[in-house]
Amino acid sequence: MKKIVFLVSLVCVTLFNSCSVDDSAADFQIEFIPIETVEIPTEFNFGETHIITVTxxxxxxxxxxxxxxxxxxxxxxxNVAVINFVTLGSDCETLEDDFQSKSFSFSVLDTNSYTFKFWQGKDDNGQDMYLIYEVPVTN
Structure with missing residues (x-):
């Protein structure tokens, strides 16, 4: 029994030491990226799911x-914004025209119109800017 307790203790100590958290190991951060364009329906159908695509x-x-x-x-x-992972400490190359499109599904659960505010970054005064779409709902 003593051997089993010793082995379990040894394994636990080894696991905890090999998984230590080092603050300097954080090699990425998250960043909000401005949305350039949006593909959104001109109207939603109540009870249906619609695809919205941002670039x-x-x-x-x-x-x-x-x-x-x-x-x-x-x-x-x-309010909708795009979040990117940014790898730190790598040899990053600046991209000129690398546009990415991503989509999400939106389920229409209300008969009132929806207003979408897509984040486009900040202006010179530090105020958030948005592309705003109001989409009516039909039955």
């Missing part, structure tokens, strides 16, 4: 798509 400009070879930030607000307002 953004990938700044460097170290940027890769992570996800969407999708934040619902009151009165059927939806």
């Amino acid at each position: 953004y400009k990938r700044p460097t070879t170290c940027h890769s798509f992570s996800s969407f930030q999708y934040v619902p607000e009151d009165n059927n307002v939806r």
Whole structure:
């Protein structure tokens, strides 16, 4: 029994030491990327799911798509932003015209119109800028 407890303890110590967290090991960060264009239906059908596609400009070879930030607000307002992983400490090349398109599904659960605000970055005063679409819902 003592041998089993010793072996389990040895394995646990080895695992904890081999998985130590080192702050300097963080080799990526997340970054919001401005949305350039949006493909969105001119109207939604109640109870159906629609595809919305956004296009953004990938700044460097170290940027890769992570996800969407999708934040619902009151009165059927939806804020949408693109999130990229950015690899740090790599030899990144600046990209001139590398446009990426990503889509998400949107289920229409309300008969009132929806307003989408797609994040386009910040202006010279640090204020958020948006592409805004109001989409009516039909029955």
